[in-house]
Every structure is written in C-alpha cells, then in structure tokens.
Amino acid sequence: MVVNEADTERAAWERGSTVRVVEPVRPRKLAKVPFVELAEGRLQGVVSSGSDPARVYVASIAARTHGFGCSTNNNRPCGGLGARPCKHLRALADEAVLQYGVDRVARYLHAEVGAEGDLLAGLAGGREAAPAAAVFSRFLRHLAYLELPDQRAPIPELHWFPAPEAVR
Amino acid sequence: MLGVQLTELRAAEPAGAAAALDLAAGLDDALGDGLARLGAERLAALTDLAGAFAATPLGPALAEAVEKIAAGSVTDEHLATLAGARTALFGAVHDAGLAALDTALGRARAEWAGPATAEPAAAGPLAGCRSWLRELAIAGWRGVGRDLVSAVDQTVEALLADPAHRRLAVLVDGLAAELRAASPVAALESLPARRWADLWSRALLLAQGGGPPADAEPVSGRLLILGADAHEHGTAVQVQVHAVLEPAGGAPPRLVRTAVGAGKVDTITGPAVWRLLQHHPKLLTALAERRALEITELPLLPGGDLLWDEERATAAEPVDPFATARVLLPRAVAAPVPPLDRHPVLIAEPVLIEGYRSDGTTLELDGATLEIDPRRLPACGPLTPQLVRSSTACVGLLRREGDRWLLQPLALQATVKRKPVEAHSGDWALGVTDPKIAKAEARAGDPVTVLRERAGRLLRK
Ligand SMILES: [Zn+2]
Numbered sequence: 001m002v003v004n005e006a007d008t009e010r011a012a013w014e015r016g017s018t019v020r021v022v023e024p025v026r027p028r029k030l031a032k033v034p035f036v037e038l039a040e041g042r043l044q045g046v047v048s049s050g051s052d053p054a055r056v057y058v059a060s061i062a063a064r065t066h067g068f069g070c071s072t073n074n075n076r077p078c079g080g081l082g083a084r085p086c087k088h089l090r091a092l093a094d095e096a097v098l099q100y101g102v103d104r105v106a107r108y109l110h111a112e113v114g115a116e117g118d119l120l121a122g123l124a125g126g127r128e129a130a131p132a133a134a135v136f137s138r139f140l141r142h143l144a145y146l147e148l149p150d151q152r153a154p155i156p157e158l159h160w161f162p163a164p165e166a167v168r
Numbered sequence: 169m170l171g172v173q174l175t176e177l178r179a180a181e182p183a184g185a186a187a188a189l190d191l192a193a194g195l196d197d198a199l200g201d202g203l204a205r206l207g208a209e210r211l212a213a214l215t216d217l218a219g220a221f222a223a224t225p226l227g228p229a230l231a232e233a234v235e236k237i238a239a240g241s242v243t244d245e246h247l248a249t250l251a252g253a254r255t256a257l258f259g260a261v262h263d264a265g266l267a268a269l270d271t272a273l274g275r276a277r278a279e280w281a282g283p284a285t286a287e288p289a290a291a292g293p294l295a296g297c298r299s300w301l302r303e304l305a306i307a308g309w310r311g312v313g314r315d316l317v318s319a320v321d322q323t324v325e326a327l328l329a330d331p332a333h334r335r336l337a338v339l340v341d342g343l344a345a346e347l348r349a350a351s352p353v354a355a356l357e358s359l360p361a362r363r364w365a366d367l368w369s370r371a372l373l374l375a376q377g378g379g380p381p382a383d384a385e386p387v388s389g390r391l392l393i394l395g396a397d398a399h400e401h402g403t404a405v406q407v408q409v410h411a412v413l414e415p416a417g418g419a420p421p422r423l424v425r426t427a428v429g430a431g432k433v434d435t436i437t438g439p440a441v442w443r444l445l446q447h448h449p450k451l452l453t454a455l456a457e458r459r460a461l462e463i464t465e466l467p468l469l470p471g472g473d474l475l476w477d478e479e480r481a482t483a484a485e486p487v488d489p490f491a492t493a494r495v496l497l498p499r500a501v502a503a504p505v506p507p508l509d510r511h512p513v514l515i516a517e518p519v520l521i522e523g524y525r526s527d528g529t530t531l532e533l534d535g536a537t538l539e540i541d542p543r544r545l546p547a548c549g550p551l552t553p554q555l556v557r558s559s560t561a562c563v564g565l566l567r568r569e570g571d572r573w574l575l576q577p578l579a580l581q582a583t584v585k586r587k588p589v590e591a592h593s594g595d596w597a598l599g600v601t602d603p604k605i606a607k608a609e610a611r612a613g614d615p616v617t618v619l620r621e622r623a624g625r626l627l628r629k
Contacts, residue, residue, distance in 0.1 A: 160366065
C-alpha cells in the first residue's frame, strides 16, 4: 500500500485531539508596546508614552485598506501623525513582526512586504479614524486576566492545551 | 516499565475502539458542516450513531434528537444528548485503554465511589454559554466568522468572574481563541474536527451546570514528586504535579496529582509562566529543588487530585524522583477516574522507563518501541528532543492519541559529553537554571512585571 504523506498529515490534523491550531506568539520586550493583536480586521495595539507613564497611544492599521490611525487613550489625536505613520505606528508594526513573524502579519493585513521586510513601506493606505476606545478597552480586558484570582481546582480540559515547546 | 510490558500494551489494542472513533467522526463531520445544513451523508452518519446506541439507556433520547435535528429543530436538550453520546464513545475508548495500561503495568486502581452525575443548573452565564454552543453547532465550524466568535466575549467575562465556572470559562476561552485565529473558518482547507468537537462537547456538558465538586477527603503524609506537566493557552496556565503520597499512619502509597494555575496573556509564555504561580512558593521550591513535601489535612478529591494549599504544606528533604519512581510507583494505588474525565486525552499515567535507546522521537526497549509525544516538551522546562536522544532513563506520563501510545517525559537521565546529566520538567520553577536561556530571558525583560505595572496604572483609574 502506498501511503500518501499529505493524506496522513491531513488525517492526523482532522482526527487529532491535541493538534495545535494557534501558533504561540514569540516572546518580546513588552515595555514599549505592551499590547499587540491581529483582531477585528486590524493590526492594533497600545504603545506606552515615552514621557508620561499614565498615557498610552492606541494605534491601528486596517487589513486590506491599510488605513491607519493613532490617538491617546483619552481620544486626543496623536501629534506625530500626518500623511505618513507616526513613531507609535512604526513601533506597533515592528513589535507585531516580532510577536507573530512578518508572514503572519502581512497575510492578515493583505500586505506586500518588500525585500527589506519593512511592513509599513508596503502599505498604501492613508490616515483614517480609528476605534481607539474599543481597542483600549480590549487592552484593559487583556490586562484583567492577570488580576484573576488563582485557580483553586484542577482544570482537566487544559490537557487539550499542552504548553508550547521551545523554539531552540 | 519493562520492554515486555510495553510489548503487551501495544498488543492489547482494544477491539472496537476504531469503530467507536469512526462513529464519533460522523458527528464531528456533521459539526463541521453545521446541523442546519446536513447533507444525506452526514445525516446517515448521525443515524448510524443513534443506531449504535439503540440498546443503551441513551438510545431513545438519541434517536429522537437525531430525528428532530434532521427536521430542523436544534434544541439545547438535543445537543446535550449528542454531546453525551459522543462522550460515552470516548469514555469507552478511554476505559479500554486505561484497563490495558493498568494490566500491562500491574497497577492497582481504586473503584470510583464519587457521585455519578451532578444536578443541572439553569441560569446565568451557563445559559449564555449553551446558547453560543448551539449557534456554533447550527452554523458549523465552516460557518464560523469573526462575529460569531466575538459573541461569546461577554459570556466568557461572566464565567471568569465566578470561580465556580473557571473550568468552563478557561475551556470556552481556549476554543474561542482558536476559532478567532482560524476565522473565517470556511477558508481552511481541512478542519481540526475531532479536537473542536472534543472541546465543544465538553463545554456543552460543563455548561449543563452541576452542584459543588465531590466531597474531598483530608489526607496527611509525605508527598514525593514525580514531575510536573505544564498546560497553557493564550489566557491560562496550569502546572499539574504528579506525585506519590505516603499517607501518615502507614496506609499503602497513593498516586496523586495537584494542580495550580493562573490567568495570563499570550505574550507571557515559556519560562515566564512560573512567575504567575509565585503564590505557591513551597510547591515551586519542592519542584525546583527536588524536595519532598509534608502535607497536613490537604483535601483529596475522589479522582486523585489534591487541592493545593500552601498553608497545609512544608517543604521537606531532597528526594530523587527517579528513586520515588523505582521504589514507590510499582506499589502505589492509582485513583479512579471521575465520569466526565473518561477521555483518552486525559490518560496521563506516570511510568519509569530505563535502559532504552532513543533517537529523540521514539525510544526502543528490548525490541519494543514507544513514541515521544512531540507536543509535550514545553519551553518552560529544560527537557528537549536533544536531551531525550542522549537519555537512557525517563520518568514520564503515558498518553494516548488516536490508536497510539505516547510518552511525555517529565524527567530524564542522560549522558552528555560523557558526563551524567539529569533534568526535570519543574527545574525552572524558581527561575531558569540554564545560563544561555536565562540570558535570553533577561534580555527580553520580565513580561509579568511590565504588564502588572500597566494593569496597576490603567485598570484602577
Ligand atoms: Zn502616534
């Protein structure tokens, strides 16, 4: 019997209980850009202000249209934002590439990436209004996971989620 | 575990397991297309499933559920019946596998004496959860897009807010994250059908509610650690410690587990997850320093899970887990499996295997072979395929995936550059001990501290 390797792989994927569906994100420094996600049709995230620890910037780039926006969490427009992306958007793009890898980010945004791997250079969109409040509230929801009380009883269901192996 | 035991185990492939899994696959494929648009082939598979259960107590309800679903009526009750049938199939496969394993190992296992079923509960976030699971079943995985996934966000928040629903919350959050990452699912070439159906049916059964957990028995004695098994998805981490309890008073040793866990975010992963478990310093110290623990009146659930409580434990003298596995494991009595936990994925039985040769992906012992579970050498510990390759002794967990047995190493004795080396999955519980990896971690900074600072400043404004 000839066993087709692709068929075997497909069967393992369809009939496996513990196959990995979500690629784990790669560790990165979080100080400057504590939150990055590919969600709701956007690359979006939160960039800490360099000068005021209580202020953050909410930056986002839409998939397909590549429209971008940046404002503070109090909804004031970012002073550095013009026809081209500001330094917060640049930081967001750089950290997204570290977290997900350039291919996954480019695929999500439907963007072409040049030979130098510069994601922003391949985007054709312009400045547009961004849902800063919604993104900021997703960031707060994200942080709230760290405030959950410790788990008291075993969760057998987590056996379906083996801790990711090292990329060494 | 000896080579002959391994050979015996591999020869004892339970009859009927493949047929049971094929029946379940019929339902899994139906969930892929969605119960609202069942084609003739899918419908025939569901009818086969009902036929297989005809002679069981579930038979009439299942036949009715399939008939009504075929006619376009998908109620919570029908879905719970489908999920119950699927769970029973995997339960039977689990039982056959575990029985074969117990026989091969000569392992004694206590009888289940806990409650069989829990009381159903109606209101609150459980109803919201059931309704989301119904939407998923109707739409099918291929009909899942961003909006359907986001619809569960508020339910997850409500479930997380109540510690009694933590188990369901963590499960649903994990499933939703996978669906979100895969959306629009219709674009996927093929589906992780069994996995998603596993998660869906467990969520549906947990969302039926239930009373408080089974009565715990307070136990005291010496806890001798075998190793730590780490679980993780984007927003949850759990470390489950496998150990032998030597009860005070001289009763036979018992095989037990204890799990600690915390909420997290996706950017905290690898060795950093230990930092989230710092509220359990005695347990982490016992792991990192390979020490025993003295426990006093710690609650033990009927399924063999100790509810960890730092107040009732003290770290004791160093004990080599290999010695525990050699001396106590063969005599230790295993706990029975709670009804809902009868699923092959939940088989994780501690074993000691020595004197083998390995190429890093399988090991060979007296002509018998055993695969290493490639998914369970986590980044939060020092065990790697390279170390497996140079190892000759392993304390590990025997696991089951499909029709295969796999070994998850928890501790390895190896020879590296002609020197004996020993590594345990919990070695980094108090910090990374490998200088190269510690340096890389230090360079990346501490994500837990950074995010806690951000949370402290922004969440409580
Ligand atoms: Zn900006």
